[in-house]
Amino acid sequence: MKRLMSGNAALGEAAILSGCTCYFGYPITPQNELTEYMAKRMPESGGVFIQSESEIAAINMVLGASVAGARAMTSSSSPGMSLKQEGISYLAADELPAVIVNMVRGGPGMGNISPAQSDYLQATRGGGHGDYRTIVLAPSSVQELVDIVPLAFDLADAYRNPVIILGDGMLGQMMEPVDFSDIKKPKDYPKDYILTGAENRPSRMVRSLLFDTKEEEEHNWKLYRKFQRIEANEVRCETFMTDDAEIVVVAYGIAARIAKGAIKRLRQENIKAGLLRPITLWPFPSKNIVELARYVNDFFVFEMSTGQMIEDVKLALSGRGHVNFYGRPGGVIPTPIELARIVSRHYYQTQKVKRQ
Amino acid sequence: MLIKTVFSGFGGQGVLSMGFTMANAAMLEGRYVTYLPSYGVEVRGGTANCTVVVSDEEIASPVASEPEFVVAMNQPSFVRFQSILQSGGLLCVNSSLVNTSSARGDIEILAVPTSELAEKLGQIKVANMVMLGAFIKASNIVSFDFLVEHLAEILGEGKSKLIKLNRDALELGYNFIKE
């Protein structure tokens, strides 16, 4: 049965159904409904809820819960995510699973509380210090958010790495009909690394301090090999009307749905536009873009920022094709009509150039 | 069909629950629907609004830059949201609190004295449901009979005592509007 729920609340329910037993969070708009939902539901489901003294404390509580063997989650919005980066670096270094939600808002600094996509680089480049990556999942509807939560926990456990769910203020706040019936009971992941007390076994230690540079180098290469495996196996993206497309819009999250609306309008004008929507922002669907570039020459990157994902699109294309950009930073929510007009203008200008 | 409605008013007038009720009815009818509340600082400041989009296909944006319908429960909301209403759109105003003398000439105004009507039921707090009943009659976005039939489900657990009052208020508003 479908329920009308906000992204924040639906995410909380999906997490509990995915076997998350620990949630730690600090209030920040626009993700408070998730913290509030967990405050109510965690005790009901026998889990742990703590409103922490800071985002730094929350991510470290997640680390503690994770090393003790639990599925743990924290959530925040942009300024709070900056504070969590220290802990995320340690989680990656210690190879501990965790799910971290960022309902992105306008920035930098205090910014505002409106939806934005300006934390793309922070999320996809590790975000904290050191040589590491986090898996980044970017849903574009409340139902997809619900579907992505069990995947986030599974990927975190399978690769023993932090996973970021990158939403935005709008995805967190808006309500849509959702169905939880596809969430299955979590698989059992063998956890031979967790701390339970050294009862009848040798003691374990979990650490990231490796004074010996050779040892640290080997640890870095080991992590690197893991990240390569993730890049090879975990890319996810959606394409929409790309089969005959002459121009492909690349957009993720809430911007991708706006782009879909724009593409429908463009098709009515007989402009053959399509959409590529990365669902995993890291690993990035570079191969899928290269594949499209075999017959598409014109790419249009659309982001609610001044342009961050465009770097990955350009890297993927390595000089092939034309990469154009349209962005609205600062929490402004562009409309499908607006984007359709921009792409349409671009289309006719390039047609004119071609005719000349 | 893709219809966007903005519900607006003071915090406490039940503006969000108006939108939530209609969005829920649309969901149960099997339509695509999004409900986006205003949030944060704005809400704390005392005004509230939400946007409900109902469609027969996937919804691109839950934001309404040019809605077909606006419901304004107070004067500031009337001033603010009449400016974004589509030309030819319908503006439902709470005429108990809103003076419409400054209304645009290219839109339709429907005045509903919600406070006076709600007082007939002895409950001023259901003024929002009176307005919703009137709005559904005028807009026909969801089936009124369907909404009334599923009211218990829509209001949710723990609200069973309020079903009759809400139904009476919806019907009062619905019947206030002449064909």
Next chain:
Amino acid sequence: MKKIYTRPASLKEAHFHYCPGCGHGIINRLIAEVIDEMGLRGKAICVAPAGCGMLVYNYFDIDTLESAHGRGAAVATGIKRVRPDNLVFSYQGDGDLAAIGTAEGFHAANRGELITVIFVNNGVYGMTGGQMAPTTLKEQITTTTPSGRNPVSAGHPVRVCEVFSVLDGTSYLERVAVNSPSGIKKTKKAIAKAFQHQINRTGFSLVEILSPCPTNWKMSPIESFRWIDEVMTKQFPLGVIKEVKC
């Protein structure tokens, strides 16, 4: 022949890296002895800090996690909430607990987390080379207070036990010193008592241990032991600061 002194089972066969005269080695051993004597080796989980105490996981033969600098109490909170039947303690220095980790320690104490903090107070940042700590005494010379700590610009030495004592979540707070045989005995008793408070779920427990750092104090070990008695305890008086019935 009867064995009267041996390596505790909770200590690995490793040589301490600590400087001559340092208190950490004594404290590590005391913790291991208490864990053995209370039969807690299979239940204990230690959270190690950043600082000189960082390498305790090379010595303790129990499950150990190394936390980021200052975050020990938050990490220990996460572990304990998942595993309420384990003995969870964090080992923290003065910079770790009273500067960078003030918020985490304070709020874990305030929530009455059922964890124990072993707080080693030697008045300096040892591992980074002897900079000022929050517990550095007035006029004490460190590498970042070259003319002595001036409270006007550098603040006053922080009394952690006294600060935590006003928090309702704390149940046992004692300050001890490992600069004499009797002090070492008292320290061991205090650690055992703190663990008992955790086991009995009475509240948050903390043992503050005044510990010599001859290297950074620029003293001989003997002088540093004396300095604790003659100078340090004037600012940090020894004894039970708070004890709720256990």
